[in-house]
Amino acid sequence: MNIQSLSVCVPAKRCINDCVFCCSKMHTADYDDRFTDVCSYSFYADDLRKRLAYARENGCNTCMLTGNNEPQQNREFLRVFSEINKHLPSPFLNIEMQTSGAFIDEEFLDFFKNSVGLTTVAVSVACLDDDEANREMIRTKDMRLCLASFCKAVKRRNMNLRICLNMNDGILAHHAFTPRSVVDLCGALGADQITFRALWAPDADTPQGEWISRHVTGTTTGFIEALKQDIKARGRYLDTLEYGADRYDYEGFSVVVDEDSMSQEAQKTAVKYLILRPNGHLYSKWDSKASLIF
Ligand code: SF4
Numbered sequence: 063m064n065i066q067s068l069s070v071c072v073p074a075k076r077c078i079n080d081c082v083f084c085c086s087k088m089h090t091a092d093y094d095d096r097f098t099d100v101c102s103y104s105f106y107a108d109d110l111r112k113r114l115a116y117a118r119e120n121g122c123n124t125c126m127l128t129g130n131n132e133p134q135q136n137r138e139f140l141r142v143f144s145e146i147n148k149h150l151p152s153p154f155l156n157i158e159m160q161t162s163g164a165f166i167d168e169e170f171l172d173f174f175k176n177s178v179g180l181t182t183v184a185v186s187v188a189c190l191d192d193d194e195a196n197r198e199m200i201r202t203k204d205m206r207l208c209l210a211s212f213c214k215a216v217k218r219r220n221m222n223l224r225i226c227l228n229m230n231d232g233i234l235a236h237h238a239f240t241p242r243s244v245v246d247l248c249g250a251l252g253a254d255q256i257t258f259r260a261l262w263a264p265d266a267d268t269p270q271g272e273w274i275s276r277h278v279t280g281t282t283t284g285f286i287e288a289l290k291q292d293i294k295a296r297g298r299y300l301d302t303l304e305y306g307a308d309r310y311d312y313e314g315f316s317v318v319v320d321e322d323s324m325s326q327e328a329q330k331t332a333v334k335y336l337i338l339r340p341n342g343h344l345y346s347k348w349d350s351k352a353s354l355i356f
Contacts (some may be wrong), residue, residue: 067123068114068154068336070143071129072096073340078164079132081188081263082230082273086130093339093351102261109342111146116344117336118152125154127178129340133159134166137173144178158182160226163212164204174345175219180323182222184257185213190227190247192235199232209267210251224255229286230277239281241289245313255316260286283333286290290319 073095077086096106117125125147127133133140147153156177166174174180188199193208218221225248227233237243248256261278263271297310297317307318336355337345347353 065117065120065336067124067126068117068338069126069128071340072127072131072139072143074129074131074135076205077131079162080146081162081228081270082199082201083188083230083263083270083277085262085270087268087270093341093343095340096342097136097142097340107142107146109144110338111140111150113338113342113344113356114143114146114154115150117338118154122336123154124156124158126184127157127159128342132161132164134161134164134170134174140174140178145305147179149150153179155179156181158184160184160186162186162200162202162207163209164200164202164207164284166212168215171215173218175221180221181210182224182255183216184224184226185209186226186228187215187233188228188230189232189235190244191237192226195232199230213253213302219348222254225250225251226257226259228259228261229282230261230274231281232277233282238255239285239292241285241292244314245315248315249313253315255318257318257320258286258289260319260321267298286319286321293317293319298354 071093075095075098077084096109114125127140127143147157159174159180159182161183163183163185174183186200187196187209189195190209196209197205197207213223213225227244233239234243234247237247245256261274263274264276265271266275293310293312297312298317300309300311302308302316307320309315335346337348339345344355345351345353346355
């Protein structure tokens with residue numbers, strides 16, 4: 063089995079944001095938080111070490127810090143993760159983090175780079191050209207969250223910057239809704255990589271599903287179709303990522319159109335993508351407890 067990517071869910075009680083489209087809230091599978099509530103800390107640390115080592119020994123090179131919350135919410139977990147990783151026979155060198163950037167200041171970024179070993183920051187964005195609209199859609203309490211400042215601070219530390227666009231009709235507030243505008247704005251922010259993420263609503267009866275059905279209309283789907291055509295016409299295929307999406311060189315950026323953020327497609331033949339839950343166990347699917355590996 064060749065595992066290409068490991069997502070580590072950083073435990074926290076609840077997310078500091080409350081994104082209107084949050085898919086975690088549409089899939090409320092409960093996984094015990096064995097890090098915070100553990101009866102024996104050494105048991106948990108050993109469980110974590112075994113799963114990280116298992117992923118590495120099966121060829122996994124990329125570790126993504128993520129979760130049903132923001133990774134920056136649990137600094138102590140990040141410290142423990144980092145200590146365990148450093149002492150693996152072959153530590154993860156490529157460590158990524160998915161975040162909105164909320165409440166991450168300069169000192170926190172130094173901690174991520176120097177102590178955790180973070181190499182890529184994947185910034186999750188709901189509105190690209192209006193911070194107030196972005197903050198409103200992710201319903202963050204960080205009223206100072208500013209995309210340009212955050213991206214600049216990431217680039218100043220020589221980390222890779224991936225801009226992950228949660229595609230909705232309001233992704234651009236002040237510019238024409240065209241691939242050119244989006245790519246230019248991401249370029250101005252210093253992006254190395256751009257991911258266009260199609261928002262997914264399996265259950266339209268949830269508040270998140272209802273929001274998606276109102277704000278992801280033909281405008282957005284039309285944009286994604288036009289973008290895909292343009293990428294195929296003018297971009298250059300680079301490779302296929304672990305969850306099955308193709309990556310292209312498009313206008314000098316590494317670009318991915320992710321229409322399968324729940325990883326439904328890629329695992330029909332083999333386990334390629336693992337998730338380490340806060341209970342310290344490994345799974346192969348986001349939406350199935352039955353996908354337990356061990
Ligand atoms: S930051 Fe992520 S987990 Fe938190 S509310 Fe937004 S989408 Fe959900």
